[in-house]
Structures are given as C-alpha cells and as structure tokens.
Amino acid sequence: MRLVVVGNGMAGSRLVSEVRARDPHMRITVLGAETCQPYNRVLLSNVLAGSSRPDQVRLLDASWYDAHNVNAAFGSPVAHVDRETRHVVTEDGRREPYDLLVLATGSQAIVPPLPGVERAIPFRTLDDCERIMQAANQARRAVVVGGGLLGIEAARGLAGRGLPVTLLHLAGHLMERQLDVEAGEVLGETLAGLGVEIRTGVSADSVQADGVRLAGGELVEADLVVLACGVRPVTGLAAEAGLEVRRGVVVDDELRTDDPSIFAIGECAEHDGTVYGLVAPAWEQAAVAADVITGGKALYRGSRLVTRLKARSVELAAMGETQLTEEHAEVVRFSHRARGTYRKLVIRDGRLVGAILLGESDAVGTLTQLFDRGGPVPGDRAGLLFPGLASAPVADSPVLMPDAAKVCQCNNVTKGQIRACWEAGARDVAGVAAATRATTGCGTCRDAVEGIVGWLCEQEGISV
Template sequence: MNGQIVVVGNGMAGSRLVSELRARDRNLRITVFGAETAQPYNRVLLSNVLAGVTAPGDIGLTDPAWYAANGVDARLGREIVAIDRVRKTVTCADGTVTPYGTLVLATGSAPVVPPLPGLDAEGVVAFRTLDDCRAIIRMADGAESAVVVGGGLLGLEAARGLAGRGLRVTVVHLGGHLMERQLDAEAGGVLRRTIAGLGVRTLVGARLTGAPTAGGRVTGVELDDGVVLPADLVVLACGIRPETGLARAAGLTVDRGVVVDDRLRSVDDPDVHAIGECAQHQGTVYGLVAPAWEQARILADLLTGGDARYEGSRQVTRLKAAGIELAAMGETGLGDDEAEVIRFADPARGTYKKVVIRDDRLIGAILLGETTTAGTLTQLYDRAAPVPSDRLALLFQGLDPATPADTPVRMPDAATVCVCNNVSKGRIRACWEAGARDVADVAAETRATTGCGGCRDTVEGILEWLGTQEVTFPTRSGRR
C-alpha cells in the first residue's frame, strides 16, 4: 500500500497494531505518537504493580530499542491536538505537522472523575496510568486508610492491592452490587463477602457527594446520607470514557466511541480507522484487552492487503486480585424465565457458579471462588459450540469424561488457553516441540501470558505435562 501509516496512541491497542504491521511488512512507513513519555506498557497489570507483586519495569510491551531496530518512527510524549482530513495531516502539541496516507486512532480512554467538591485535592488519584499507579504507591506509603470509589473490576483490584500494603480500605460503590456489569446480584454478594475476608470493606448503593479537605489535602469522602469516611488516600475507579475529542473535532461520527465499520474504518472517511477503547463497532465499545488486540490483528491484515473483517468480540472478564478467583462471560444477568440457568452457591466458602444456556449454547457464565472449568466454558462460549447433556459438568470438573477440562491431558489442542491473545493448547504444544521449555519461551513465540496474565498457571501446567511425556524434542539450543 502507498503512503505513510500514522498511529495516534501508543497504548495497548496502538503498540500492538504497530508490531503486527511490522511483522507483516518490513517496508511500511510507520509513525506512532504516544502522549505518555513511557514506552508502551501492559495497563492490565497495573493492579499487580499497585499490589507490589510486579515491578513497574516488568510490564513493558515493547523493548525501547525495538522501534529503531524495526524502522518505526516512535514519537513518545508527543500529543496530537488536531487532524486535518482535507490535507491529511496531524498536528502535534509542539506545532509540528505530519502527513498521513492512513490514519489510525488508538487514543484509548480517560478516567471518569465526578464533578464533586474536593476531588481535585492532594491525595485524590484517578487510577488509570502508570504515573497514577506510582502516585498511589507513593501516597500509600505512611497512609493508614484509603477509600476506593468504584466497585468494578479496576476498583476491586486497586482495593485488594492497597489492602495488601496494609491499609484499611473501603470500597464505595454506587451500584446495587459489586461488578454489576459482569455479575448478577447473588454473585456480587458472594464477592462482597469474599473481599471482606481479605480486609476490604464495601458499601454498595452509596452515592458520593464530595471529599472534605484540610490544608488542600483530602481527609475522607462524604456520602449522600451524611456519613463521612475518613481516608488518607482516595482512589477514583469510577469508570472510563473513550477519548474521542480529536475525532469529533475532525468531523468524524462519534457516539460513545468513534463509529467504525467491519473494516474498522470510520464511517465518514476510508483513510481513518479506529481501534481499541476509542472505537465503537455495531454499537459496542470494548473495554478489555482481548478485543483491542483482536482489532489490531485484523486491521494489520487489512492494511497489508488482507481481506479480513471484524465481526465483534466475545468478552471474558477475569478479576486479578490475590485471594480471589473470578471469571465471567456473556449474559450473566438472565434468570430462569429467560434461559436455562444452572447455579451452585456456597457463600460461606466464597463459591458461586452459574451457567446460562439458550438453544443448547452457552451464552453466559460466572465462576467465583473455584474456576477449574473456566477453560471449558470459554471454549464453548467463544465457539458457540453445543453444551454437554450433563450440565453439572460445566460447573464441576471431572463429572463427564467426554467434556474437555482444564487438565492438560484432557484439554483438546483446539482449546483456547490465552484468551487475550487467542492462543490454543495446540500452539503451546507446537512451541514445546520446537524447543520452548518455559513460560518465557512460549510468551516470546505466542504472546500467551502477556495480557491479563490469568493463563500463566495453565501454560505452566501444560509445559510440565509435556515434559513428562516419553517423546522428547530438541530444546532451543538443540540439546535433547
């Protein structure tokens, strides 16, 4: 294709697109702008950094030398402030103008900050970027108590991380139960009990009205019933909003996100594309990494002469917090009058399981506290495959020998192990047969484990199992 590809945004979607493009064509002219000065990093793992189990330097997605080595013009810390679709240029905050042949918007999202008094005070941080994470860690040092505003995925991960640092943590959530977008009310109640056992208090149905301050520093939060919760640190995890200002100012159609077609093109301009959290496809804006990376792969194919189409993504959510196992997918809020629903609940042990079936297909599932069948459910959900006649086998591993399970011996090669990067057991086996012997080797070849990290134990289990087989293959060094 002719002309320069300019990517605006160097986060998880933009950086993946750049690497996918370069893997397909060494001669493309690629320029990528990143508003952050940092090299692209895995935003999904920020909660691990906050918890202290991962160092900030260990969540990078691209080696700093990669751009130069691969002929990519990377302009980090350079924010684009305007798009001229007539002249086909983008303008940087420093005044420089760069022409494009194809423009890709991967501008991501910004945190929602409620317009309430006190939320601009010292000690209040919106949890979104690596700099935010560093600020929270710095403020947590010496603090005794924290309030996390928002009981969604990010808020609970932040709360668990702060509790692990020894702070007294309260989660204030406006919704009627935790993670209401992914869980039903009963699962939300079990989750609330589970995190209470981990030292995190939660208040649901609680509306924030402001944050009292003293000397310019936050001292707590105030609720609409007049209750004041003391806090040395307030973390805002109230949701995200797609960054669409550039697109809107350029005259592109914007709803919640930049509206794109099945080729991930703006519906107004075939030379402008959008992917990731800023893109809206068939009415949906995706806020998870797997859809963003799927979009990046498909767009890279299209921009290098392929004929792929994006048909939407199935979303699987995993909560990454020490002491909590949670996987949820699809339509989890349906009841017995709307679908076939199978449930198991043991709140005292923090266990809740639910599968939702319609027309003999899995359309939703929740696994909380025990997730050994998550791989099976994900495979059935992704492929819209018929479910087994023994429904309990979907909840409890080992009930039906004909059902694929999360053990390497019984897991079929077609089973998806890494949802974020769409890596099957078969691909991991192929890596092992080519000489890969540890997770790092597999990650280098397939990117498995580099998304949310939730599949790491499964990948390790597959490698351990392969290592016990009688047939041996060369290692990467050629040794047996």
C-alpha cells in the same frame, strides 16, 4: 505507504507490531501522549499490589522501535488532524503526513464532579499508579470509589499492602454489569475476608481532607482516595476532524471511520453500537486493522467478552449474559457462600451464552472456550460445572475389580491372569512377576498386585 498511529497504548502499540509483522517495509510513525514506552494496562493492578515493578509491565523495549524501523515519538500528544492535506499536527507543532491514519486514543478516567475531587487520584495510567503507590506509603486508610473491575483490583491491591481499605459502590452489588446479585454479594464477602470493607448502595458527596463524605452525611475516613468510576472514550480529535462520533468513533467491519483513510481501534472506537473497554477486543481489532492496512481481507464482527478479575486470592470469571433468568434461558447454578464459591451457567438454544465462576475452579478454561467458540453445550451440565465428577470411580479394591480389569498396563496383565497365576501356586508378587511379568515395567502396579495376591490368600485362609 505512510502509516501514522495516534496513541501508543495497548491498542496502538499492538497495531504497530501487528503491521510490522505483516509488512517489514511500510513507513510507520507512532505518536504517543504518554512519555513512557507502551505498557500493559492490565498489569497495573499487579503494580499497585506491589507484585510487579513498573519496569516489568513494558510491552515493548525502547530498542524495539529502532530494530523494527518504526518512528516513535513519546510524550507527543496530537492536537489536530488535517484531513484535507492528510497531516496530523502535534501539540508541539510537528506535522506528520499520512496515507493511512489509525486513531488509538483510548479512553480517560471519569472524574465525577464532586467537591474536593482534586484530592483524589484516578486509577488509569502508570503515572496514576505511581502517585497512588507514593500516597499509599504515607497513608493510614484508603477509600476506593467505584466497585467495578478496576476499583476492586485497586482495593485488593491496596489491602494487600496492608492498608485498611473501604470500597464505595453506588449500585446495590459489586460489578453489577457483569454479575448477578448473589455473585456480587459472594464476591464482596470474599473481599471482606481479604481486608476490604465493602459499602454498596452508597453515593459519595464530596472528597475531604480526612475522607469521603457520603450523601447521607456520614464520613468514611481516609487519607488516600482512589477513583475508579469508569472511563470515557477519547474522541475529541476525531470529532474535531469531522469524523462520525457517537459514544466512540464510529467504525465499520474493517475498523474504518467514515473517512476511508482513517481507522479507529480500541477503547476510542465504536463498532456496531458497542464501545469495548477490555484489552482482548482491542487486540482483536488491532489484528484486523493491521490485516486490512497491509492489503488483507479480514473483518471484525465484534468480540465476546470475558471478564477476568486480577486480584490475588480472588478467582472470578464472568462472561456474556449473566443476568438472564429462568424465564429466558436455562440456568444452572451452584452456590456455597461459606467457601466463596458461586458458579452459574446460562444456556440458550443449547449454547452457553453466559457464565459466572467465583472461587477456584477447573471448569473455568472449558467454559471460557465453550463460550468463545459458541459450540453446543453437552447434556451433562453438572459435569461442566464440576470437572472430574463424571469420571467413573476406579475399582481398585481387589474384591470389586472385574477379572478383565487390566492391573499391569506395561505388560498387559489382568486381574484374571493374576488369579490364574495364584491358583497355579504363585503366592507373592515375585511369583506373579515371574509368571506374568506384572510389575516389571513402570512398577506402579506393585501395590495393586500385592493387594490382589493378599486378598486371594485371605480368601483361602492362607497366611502370608
């Protein structure tokens, strides 16, 4: 069995390691267009922000391929798939035979057709990242075009380098696909506090040497312009080979295209009408495809999307249908804009179908898992939004504590026993300890015992 993988990005490299983990012998060839080893695109915003070095985002070491007997070619774009003879042909003329082929060609940055757009740098690949960083070293002001996830991460990263940044966004609020209006606004306020000027509802008209000209004629000054205007699946190879392509390469639940010997995964694939743009679905698809390729019976049924912004000092998680209103769903909402906090739950038929969490919150893990698992939402909605709220306050005042309350866990001593011991004449902690062994284990109840003895003495007017 000869497996050829076209694309060595996050989806392709993941597939290769998943297949190898399941089958140590299959002949695997991976052809990557980029010249470098596969890297984690998710971490590029860290690189841009300067917190990670480019060499720290590698997903596999160069030695991995030899050690795992995988034939890898970097910087080797594929020009053509010959389905008749089952070969892929690279741009430099290499013909690679396959029994099974996986297309993991990913997507490419959308570059809007604006005059002067060649002056701008798209933010998509590690190469892009390095270009932006070099330019940022010389720049005095930056503009980022596009207020989606990637644009915000880029803007935050550049601002973190001390560069004044303006973020231009066409829609009325940031991340409008994931956030409702208020969340978008709170996010904008948080970013503004971190040095990112937010301009929403604006349209860029052209990129000039000294900045970006808006549709209304205003010039937003910048000597570095970064584009984050979305991505488009790379499907040319598949289309040219005659595979069914809509927005992406159409695949079934086994991630197979309409040619059963060809699979497609990741951002180039379209499953059940959806093209995913996040890594989690790509990796889920890689696992399913690897299973199918190695003879398993896994099926892909679509992914639940959780968007997690990776920008220093901005905690944002958004999942599912966040825009539903009270007419269609039960909505629980808490907003405290002065603190940059916004929390929203969208519940339908007793299940969590959407949520937004902006600002640090211990609820994020619980809610993400509840959303992922589709489990029933507990009746106490407030307890979900504010973990810890439901905890009964500990009656640590000696007055309020019931007699049955355990004071010393290690020796199982109650307040009642301490009281009895006091009544029998013990007037200090040592006396109580000698009689009940309270405080002699871990020792953390010492203050509590002291408090109870002191309170009892006080009740009786005995000075200690």
